[in-house]
């Protein structure tokens with residue numbers, strides 16, 4: 137189901153918590169599985185439930201509560217742009233307009249070729265460096281402008 | 294600047310050096326000396342708590358609760374496990390100071406958590422890091438590895454016989470997990486839904502064990518206090534408002550970013566440090582402590598000093614020191630619409646007044662912004678807000694109301710204009 141490398145990573149997470157609290161590793165386990173598979177399919181949730189000794193429904197509850205988990209397939213590049221107040225004041229609207237025009241999709245959509253998914257995000261906690269775009273959950277791109285967004289997207293082709 | 298030769302930079306001093314986050318940088322300038330002293334001299338917990346109380350350090354996570362007092366709530370003669378938890382889940386619009394502590398001074402946080410863990414008799418500690426700054430989850434884990442290899446963490450720390458370890462736990466996109474009991478639920482591997490209080494975490498916390506939760510900046514201030522004394526920290530600030538504080542300036546300033554200054558510094562000076570209002574425009578409004586605190590008119594802010602008591606007297610809160618600056622081009626209806634959407638989106642849904650009320654407030658502000666407002670809408674917004682306040686499990690409900698009520702209080706004419714003319718008066 138998951139590679140040995142992913143399982144080893146999950147085991148490292150489990151070891152952080154008291155022996156009877158394996159469930160604490162579920163957030164990391166979901167993240168690791170999603171990085172490997174691209175998204176969290178029902179069978180992945182079931183596998184993790186067994187692996188961590190918790191009910192599948194409990195894994196599903198966690199996966200659906202936190203919005204960086206994807207319960208549906210997403211593009212190879214998931215771009216999440218924060219549109220909250222500080223980023224808004226610092227000019228994110230023009231950045232979003234540029235990204236949408238370039239990719240031809242709106243928020244919550246994926247390009248026809250499956251390369252890009254665009255999402256609207258809530259505060260990342262990095263406002264001073266805004267406007268911000270989170271690439272595939274883990275890489276934060278900072279200080280975007282309508283001018284540098286071209287190069288930013290080209291870099292992902 | 295260092296922990297050996299202190300100035301007002303309590304948490305940000307490493308940024309003056311080439312490798313700010315490195316263990317070598319930290320130890321070369323006095324890092325881990327406070328911990329060593331405590332472990333060597335076996336400083337009693339009471340003495341440490343007394344020092345923290347004297348410092349007048351107040352929680353940097355937003356509520357400003359006195360840290361020494363919070364630590365004194367932990368049970369002393371408890372046989373089982375206890376925990377120390379650090380809250381690095383900042384994700385309230387306008388907040389971004391803890392990210393820089395993790396990026397540039399991770400070891401001071403580690404030392405602070407170690408001292409807290411020792412004082413409170415904790416078995417282990419967890420640092421909950423906001424999901425969207427995942428790079429800092431990785432980098433803080435790397436700092437932990439460095440500290441472990443150097444004997445600062447793990448078994449028999451520095452030969453003292455004391456065992457203690459720290460771990461990182463990440464969020465994955467839920468603002469409400471910054472609320473301390475939601476955060477605990479999340480570490481336990483559950484949905485981040487806040488718990489009803491009491492019982493408080495000091496008696497029933499992580500895994501049901503006594504737990505102290507502090508903000509990143511709070512804990513990172515501890516090594517400085519233990520090194521130089523509570524009085525020195527207090528003297529940096531004002532009575533009842535000890536120390537320096539990192540202020541995060543965002544929005545319409547020339548240089549958005551973090552500025553660590555003494556408590557009680559005039560707002561006008563802080564604004565100047567960030568280069569003033571962007572493009573030299575006029576200052577219209579400021580949210581002084583993160584999106585949850587009431588907005589204040591720019592002219593009011595220019596008269597205030599940056600400390601808990603001064604901002605509270607003016608009708609807002611210092612919160613986490615997250616200063617959102619707005620110039621005269623800002624439409625307050627549009628700004629409030631975005632804030633209202635945030636609370637609607639992030640409500641965990643447990644309490645009916647918060648779940649329904651945040652959606653209702655958002656929809657009403659949305660229709661005003663889009664030219665479909667009704668004359669009775671402003672009264673409606675006030676009353677929906679009043680019906681949320683004080684009727685919810687956690688403070689997110691109140692946090693959602695603060696912006697709505699304060700925007701209407703100070704900028705009511707803009708909302709009325711929108712309703713009457715179906716468009717914005719800014720730039721009209």
Ligand SMILES: Cc1cc2nc3c(=O)[nH]c(=O)nc-3n(C[C@H](O)[C@H](O)[C@H](O)COP(=O)(O)O)c2cc1C
Nearest residue numbers: 352353354380382383471472473507508511688689
């Ligand atoms: C909705 C909500 C979000 C919060 N977010 C944070 C946060 O991101 N970081 C934080 O330190 N405290 C946050 N708090 C406050 C915590 O509940 C808690 O008071 C704080 O972490 C205690 O640490 P301190 O005493 O050192 O400030 C939040 C509270 C609420 C109600």
Ligand code: SF4
Nearest residue numbers: 641643644647685687
């Ligand atoms: S106030 Fe809102 S966020 Fe807090 S517990 Fe109730 S529903 Fe959840």
